Structures are given as C-alpha cells and as structure tokens.
Amino acid sequence: MQDLTLAANALRMLAVDAVQQANSGHPGMPMGMADLAAVLWSRHLRHNPADPAWPGRDRFVLSNGHGSMLLYGLLHLSGYDLPMTELKAFRQLHSKTPGHPEVGLTPGVETTTGPLGQGLANAVGMALAEQLLAAEFNTADQTLVDHRTFVFCGDGCLMEGISHEACSLAGTWGLGKLVVIYDDNGISIDGDVKGWFGDDTPARFEAYGWRVIRNVDGHDVDAIDAALKQATEDVGKPTLICARTVIGKGSPNKAGGHDVHGAPLGAAEVAAVREALNWTHPPFVVPGEARAPLDARERGAVAQHEWEARLSAHPRAAEFMRRVRGELPTDFATRCEAQLADTVAKAETIASRKASQNSINLLAPALPELLGGSADLAPSNLTQWTGCRSVEKAESGGNYLHYGVREFAMVAIQTGIALHGGFRPFAGTFLMFSEYARNGIRMAALMRSNSIYVFTHDSIGLGEDGPTHQPVEQLATLRLVPNLDVWRPGDAVETLAAWQTAVAHRHTPTCLVLSRQNLPHQARNPETVEAIKRGGYVLVGEDKTRPMQLVLIATGSELDLAVKAQRELAAQGVNARVVSLPSCHVFEQQDAAWRRAVLPPGVPRVAVEAGVTAGWRQYVGLEGAVVGIDSFGESAPAAALHAHFGLTVQAVVEAGLGCVGR
Numbered sequence: 150m151q152d153l154t155l156a157a158n159a160l161r162m163l164a165v166d167a168v169q170q171a172n173s174g175h176p177g178m179p180m181g182m183a184d185l186a187a188v189l190w191s192r193h194l195r196h197n198p199a200d201p202a203w204p205g206r207d208r209f210v211l212s213n214g215h216g217s218m219l220l221y222g223l224l225h226l227s228g229y230d231l232p233m234t235e236l237k238a239f240r241q242l243h244s245k246t247p248g249h250p251e252v253g254l255t256p257g258v259e260t261t262t263g264p265l266g267q268g269l270a271n272a273v274g275m276a277l278a279e280q281l282l283a284a285e286f287n288t289a290d291q292t293l294v295d296h297r298t299f300v301f302c303g304d305g306c307l308m309e310g311i312s313h314e315a316c317s318l319a320g321t322w323g324l325g326k327l328v329v330i331y332d333d334n335g336i337s338i339d340g341d342v343k344g345w346f347g348d349d350t351p352a353r354f355e356a357y358g359w360r361v362i363r364n365v366d367g368h369d370v371d372a373i374d375a376a377l378k379q380a381t382e383d384v385g386k387p388t389l390i391c392a393r394t395v396i397g398k399g400s401p402n403k404a405g406g407h408d409v410h411g412a413p414l415g416a417a418e419v420a421a422v423r424e425a426l427n428w429t430h431p432p433f434v435v436p437g438e439a440r441a442p443l444d445a446r447e448r449g450a451v452a453q454h455e456w457e458a459r460l461s462a463h464p465r466a467a468e469f470m471r472r473v474r475g476e477l478p479t480d481f482a483t484r485c486e487a488q489l490a491d492t493v494a495k496a497e498t499i500a501s502r503k504a505s506q507n508s509i510n511l512l513a514p515a516l517p518e519l520l521g522g523s524a525d526l527a528p529s530n531l532t533q534w535t536g537c538r539s540v541e542k543a544e545s546g547g548n549y550l551h552y553g554v555r556e557f558a559m560v561a562i563q564t565g566i567a568l569h570g571g572f573r574p575f576a577g578t579f580l581m582f583s584e585y586a587r588n589g590i591r592m593a594a595l596m597r598s599n600s601i602y603v604f605t606h607d608s609i610g611l612g613e614d615g616p617t618h619q620p621v622e623q624l625a626t627l628r629l630v631p632n633l634d635v636w637r638p639g640d641a642v643e644t645l646a647a648w649q650t651a652v653a654h655r656h657t658p659t660c661l662v663l664s665r666q667n668l669p670h671q672a673r674n675p676e677t678v679e680a681i682k683r684g685g686y687v688l689v690g691e692d693k694t695r696p697m698q699l700v701l702i703a704t705g706s707e708l709d710l711a712v713k714a715q716r717e718l719a720a721q722g723v724n725a726r727v728v729s730l731p732s733c734h735v736f737e738q739q740d741a742a743w744r745r746a747v748l749p750p751g752v753p754r755v756a757v758e759a760g761v762t763a764g765w766r767q768y769v770g771l772e773g774a775v776v777g778i779d780s781f782g783e784s785a786p787a788a789a790l791h792a793h794f795g796l797t798v799q800a801v802v803e804a805g806l807g808c809v810g811r
Contacts, residue, residue: 152442153191153370158426159226159439161399164218165422166432167239167246169413174240174248177396177409181367182301182332185392187516188373189299189330190223191442193381197449198228201256204473205456205572208259208275212268213303213332215250215411221246226435228446231256233433252568260568261596264588266309269329272300273315274574276327276387276564277543277550281520282571284546286469293463297381300329304342307331307350311589314558319387320358322543327387328380332367334396335686338409354389367392377560385544401425420647437465458804472518473570475599475655484515485649489642489678496670497641501663501705506531508648513537516652520566522550522576523603524559530577530605537576539629551557551726555583560589560602567598573652577603579611580662583627594632597656603663607637608759610666610706615784624710625764627660634734637662637758638706639688640671643731646681650735652768657734662705666787669709671729684735685747689715689727698809699725700715702747702756702768707796709775711757714801731766757801759794766795774804 160183168174178442189209196206211220218239224231230279231245237243245255249263255476259275262268283294297482306312319327331350335342351361363378373392380388397409401421423429431435460466471478499505513519513534523532533549540547552559559576566574583590583604593600609619627635632656636647644663651659671688680686689712691697699718704713711727718725728747730736736744748754754773756765762775769775791797 152343152438153184153187155439156226156442157187158399158428159435160186160219160222162423162428162430163222163225163236163433165414165419165424165437167218167221167236167425169419170210170237170417170432171240172413174218174413175215175219175411176414177336177411178213178303178332179219179222180398180400180404180409180556181334181394181396182216182219183329183398184368184370185301185332185373185394186219186223187216187378187443188370190227190445192300193377194373195296195452196227197453198446199450200453201229203453203456205453206295207319208272208298210259210268210272210275210298210300211250211262212272212300214262214268214304215264217246217248217250220250220258221255224255226443228444229257237433244377250262260565261592265305266304266307266311267305267589267592268313269302270311270558270561270589271565271568272298272327273319273324275569276319277322277562278566278569278571279326280324280543281540281546284544286463286465291459291463292674294467295458297326297328300327300684302329302330302333304334304337304346307348308346309540311557311561314555315352315562316359317357317760318552318555318558318562319684322540323385324387324543325385328377328390329387330390332394333391334394335409336396336405336407338407338410351389351391351548358386360384360386360388362388362390365390365392367394368398370518384510386480399426401571443811456529472572475570477653478515479674481515481653488649489645492642492645493673493678495641498669500667501638501641501644502531502663502665504638504644505603505648505661505663507641509534511645512648512652516573518571518573520548520550520572520574522559522574523550524552524556524576524578524582525554526578527551529579530603531579532575532603550576552576556585557589560586560593560600562694563600564593564596564598566590566679567600570595573599573601575601575603577605579606579618580604580623581606581618583623583660590627590633591630593658593729597632598658599654599656600658601651602658602660604660605663606665607662608664608706609782609790610664612787612789613784616781619782620760621778621781622761624662624758624760628733628764632657634659634732635662636660636732637701637705638731639705639729640668642671642678643681643729644672647731650682664706666706667708671712673706673753681731682735683739684732685725685728685730685742687747688712688729691724692724695724697726697749697752698723699805700752700754701725701726701801702728702730702754702804703730704729704758707757707759710796710798710801712776713798714805717798717802718805721806723805725805755801755804755808757796759796770807774808776800776804
C-alpha cells in the first residue's frame with residue numbers, strides 16, 4: 150500500500166509546513182489521523198470535487214476542527230477548488246483556509262467546526278436528514294437518496310456533554326448511515342487524558358445502541374480499510390470505529406505527547422520529520438504519485454453522472470431538487486397573504502405560543518419539508534400540528550422529532566439537518582433553556598443556517614415557576630448575536646407574520662419568542678399588516694393635527710401596555726404614537742427613510758419590555774426611558790408579578806410624562 154503511505158505522508162507534511170509557516174495551528178491531529186483520512190477519502194468516500202453541492206455525495210465532518218489542515222490537504226489533493234496558494238495562506242486574513250473549517254468559505258467543507266462535539270452533533274442531523282429523505286423519496290424500484298455521513302472526532306469531542314446527547318439520539322433513531330471514526334490517541338492539551346477521561350468509550354456507545362468496531366490500528370491501512378468496509382454494511386445502527394493512533398505520528402521527538410497538539414513543531418523538528426518520513430520534497434510540493442490515490446475528480450464525475458440518471462427518471466425529481474435547493478413552493482407568497490387576512494379577521498386573543506401552533510397548522514400543508522420538534526416540551530411549546538407524525542426510527546420516516554431533554558444537541562442537530570438540505574427544521578423549548586443551547590445557536594448564526602427556534606414562556610408572565618424559569622436577560626443577549634433574527638410578536642397576527650418571515654429566510658436562523666399568557670388582538674389596517682414584516686412599524690398613530698410629543702416602543706406581551714398607555718396619555722393631552730418592534734434585526738435592515746419615519750429623530754421615546762433595559766438604549770437614547778426588569782423574577786401569579794415589577798399601564802404613562810417634562 151505504498152501509494153497510500155505516500156498520500157498519508159503528503160497530508161502530514163502539508164499540515165506540518167502550513168502550521169510552521171503560519172507560526173500557528175495544530176499539527177498533531179493531522180499527523181495522527183493522516184492514514185485514516187487517506188484510506189477513507191481514497192477508497193470509501195463518494196464525492197465530486199467539481200460539484201461540492203451534489204446532493205448524492207457522502208458528507209464528511211471534521212468534528213475535531215482544530216486539525217483543519219488535514220481537511221484542507223484532503224480537499225486540495227482530491228481536486229477541489231482549493232489551490233496550494235490557499236494552503237500557504239493558512240490562518241491568514243481573507244484566505245480560504247481559516248484556523249477552523251468554515252462552511253460557505255472553503256469548497257467541500259460541510260459544516261463549521263471548532264467548538265468540540267458540535268460537528269459530531271451536526272453530523273447526526275445530516276445522517277437523520279438522509280434517512281428521512283430516503284424514507285420519503287425512495288421507492289421499491291428507485292433509490293434516489295443513498296449516501297453516508299462520516300465523522301472524525303477526538304477525545305475532546307467525546308468529553309463534551311453534547312456528544313452524549315447527540316449520540317444517544319443517533320442510536321435511538323437507528324442512523325445506520327452514520328460512521329464516526331474516533332481518534333483514540335489518549336492525549337489532550339493538558340496531557341495524558343487518563344486523569345480526566347476514564348470512560349469505557351466502546352461500552353458507552355454500545356449502550357447507546359451503536360455498533361462498535363474496537364481496537365483498530367489507526368496506522369495500518371489494511372486494518373482501517375477492513376473496519377470501514379464493516380462500518381458501511383448497514384445493520385440499522387450507527388457505527389463507531391475506535392482507532393488507536395499516535396498524535397503527531399512521524400515526529401521523532403514529539404509524537405505521542407501533548408506538545409505536538411497545538412503549536413508549530415519548529416524548524417529543527419520539521420527537518421527531523423522530513424528525514425523520518427523520507428520526504429525529500431520542499432514545503433508545499435507534493436509529487437504526482439502521492440496525489441493520485443486521493444484525486445477524486447474522475448470517479449466523482451462518474452458517480453454523480455450515475456446518480457443524475459436516477460434523478461432524471463424519478464417521478465418527483467423536481468420536488469426533490471426544489472427542497473434540496475431550499476426553494477419555497479411557487480404559491481407560498483400568495484398563501485401567506487390569504488393566511489394573514491384570515492388571521493386578522495379572526496381577531497383572536499390568545500397566547501402567542503398558541504398563535505404559533507395555529508401558524509404551523511397553516512404553513513404545514515404547503516411545506517412538506519417542515520420538520521418540527523421539541524426538547525420534551527411539546528405540550529407546552531405547542532410545536533406539534535394536525536397530522537404530524539413522530540419519528541421513532543429514521544428509516545420509517547416522519548416529520549416530528551422528540552429530542553428529549555437535550556437542548557444543546559437539539560439545535561446542533563437542527564443545524565446539520567438544515568446544512569444537509571431537503572428540510573426546514575424548527576424546534577422548541579422554554580426561552581430560559583436557550584441558555585443550554587447558546588453556543589449551538591451562535592454556530593448556526595455564524596453559518597447562516599436557516600433553523601427556526603420556538604422559545605416559549607418568554608417572561609415573568611410564566612408566573613409561579615419563579616426566577617429559575619423566568620427569562621429576563623435572554624432576549625437582550627440573543628439580539629446581540631450577529632445574523633440571528635429574534636422575533637417577539639405582540640399578538641396572533643404578528644406571530645403568523647413572524648413565522649412566514651422565518652420560513653422565507655434562506656440565510657438567517659430565527660428565534661420566535663412567545664408568551665404563555667394570552668395577548669389581546671391589535672387592530673390594524675392593510676398597510677400596517679404588511680408593515681409587520683419590516684420588523685418595526687407604527688401600530689397606533691398620533692394625532693396628525695398636532696405635533697408629535699412621544700413615541701412608545703414595545704414588543705410581545707407589553708405591546709398592549711403601550712397601546713393602553715397611549716390612550717391614557719392622549720386623555721392627558723400628550724400626543725404619542727405606538728411603535729411595535731417585534732424584530733430589531735429586520736428593522737435595522739430597512740432603509741433609513743423607513744426607520745426615520747417609524748422613529749422620528751428628536752421625538753422623546755419610551756420602550757417597554759419584560760426584560761433587562763440595557764439593550765433598548767440604542768432606541769431611546771440617554772434622554773428616553775425604558776420600562777423593564779433589571780433583576781431576576783419572583784414566584785407568584787403573573788398579575789401580581791407585573792404589578793410588583795412595575796410592568797403596568799400606569800408605569801408606562803408615568804415614564805412618558807417624565808420624558809415630555811410633565
């Protein structure tokens with residue numbers, strides 16, 4: 150197998166040279182996993198470098214993303230549009246080879262990894278999406294969806310709690326097309342892991358319901374090949390290959406120790422590696438005989454051509470491609486207009502969580518790609534809809550996922566589903582428990598994944614459960630996340646508009662922040678109904694015959710407080726308008742003329758929201774006022790809490806009078 154030895158050593162040296170030139174990076178993992186990578190990518194992975202988005206490809210996820218140079222070397226040698234100049238620019242500004250892999254930046258990268266364990270959870274989502282699509286589109290005569298998801302992970306990934314959450318679900322769902330290769334090198338940044346990672350990892354995964362292939366020599370090409378052949382024999386279970394490797398393999402003086410993990414080897418040791426591997430080529434030079442085994446251009450083109458022939462013969466080919474491209478049905482916009490009109494006419498006073506469920510019931514018939522779920526809170530989040538079918542085993546299909554009490558894995562799995570394509574995933578939990586999922590939400594925003602999060606029980610209106618379950622700072626901090634659209638609708642009409650906007654977004658994840666308590670319907674004309682989707686608009690106008698004196702800004706359950714306060718202020722001679730601002734993210738994307746028309750400069754402003762006040766200073770300024778909560782909540786009935794914390798009409802009136810000097 151000399152050809153694969155050369156290919157593996159090419160991967161090692163590309164990593165060594167790139168990290169040395171950048172004076173930054175992680176050479177140990179790429180050197181240790183190079184043999185595993187060479188076998189997988191030359192003999193088992195089905196992909197086409199000419200078309201990284203080919204739907205029939207296998208997915209490869211580098212969960213231990215700090216070893217990114219291994220992936221960049223693989224992509225370059227396989228034939229992707231990643232020239233050697235980009236490898237030479239490793240970790241440099243504007244290169245396509247950043248410190249950790251980033252989807253959408255580097256051709257062939259399937260997901261953004263780095264925070265350990267999340268790539269593994271993303272891969273569970275990808276494998277789940279594959280099997281659910283297969284259950285929907287494959288027939289007895291035609292197999293259209295049939296690909297695998299391969300993952301590299303390390304000790305750190307398996308220490309992180311998210312790996313327990315996600316891998317437990319993968320076993321329960323029976324994800325037989327998921328293959329995880331565990332780099333069991335016994336080393337992490339601090340040293341030998343025996344002092345802090347004593348798990349019986351194979352037994353743990355067998356308890357999850359996985360097939361486990363133990364004690365594979367991660368530097369023996371034949372042993373690796375045999376393990377991968379066994380792993381790709383479908384037994385209705387995901388597979389863990391436990392590969393024993395030496396971190397920094399090929400480094401005479403540093404291999405096997407933690408010093409090789411995350412720092413350049415140094416000029417002397419780089420020279421020693423070259424001698425040890427008998428690698429006589431200068432930095433960033435790879436001979437043809439080392440490239441040949443990994444070059445996937447020809448076999449990838451053949452595989453894609455065969456798949457496209459099956460696609461062209463499939464009776465639902467157009468629908469399949471619409472979904473994997475993320476396109477909405479052609480009549481979606483027309484349906485949305487009719488749905489909004491009907492919801493306005495109903496004028497319901499209901500909780501926005503119930504309005505959300507009503508919205509899902511309206512959207513689901515038009516969106517077969519809708520894939521819902523909840524973290525063991527479906528009766529509270531109201532995320533199920535008429536006719537939805539729970540997923541038990543993925544091969545049997547379904548469109549509703551019971552994630553159990555696993556918020557972090559839930560959002561990371563959602564991201565994997567969205568990245569795979571074919572579904573529009575959403576899932577719910579209490580807003581308070583978004584904290585468990587926070588880094589997964591951030592990663593989705595970084596990747597511009599179009600996941601939807603349904604966060605209910607959004608304030609002290611939750612009541613008796615008390616401060617452990619009453620969110621106060623979560624809205625403000627979620628709004629700080631770049632690329633994340635946060636909606637807090639004030640009634641059923643705004644809730645439907647928020648849902649329609651979230652579904653239409655192609656490159657933005659959305660948080661729908663919803664109430665437990667009922668919210669009164671707000672009267673609107675057709676113009677204000679349409680304006681909801683601009684994120685902020687004038688709900689109740691001022692008296693146009695007099696100068697405007699005040700702007701009241703509100704969201705969610707506090708919108709009705711602002712409307713009632715405006716009437717009271719009018720009775721006291723103060724001419725005010727009410728601005729509903731359900732989505733700051735969308736509002737800030739509007740043109741300056743719209744934003745000035747909604748929030749005129751020079752007019753005093755009062756914002757009211759059942760949460761921390763700091764975030765509203767960007768809208769009210771130093772001269773304005775914010776009615777909110779800058780402490781944790783209390784356990785009591787909701788009405789008593791609103792009075793206790795000053796979330797009342799009178800409090801808003803008094804704040805408004807103070808702003809106009811009365």
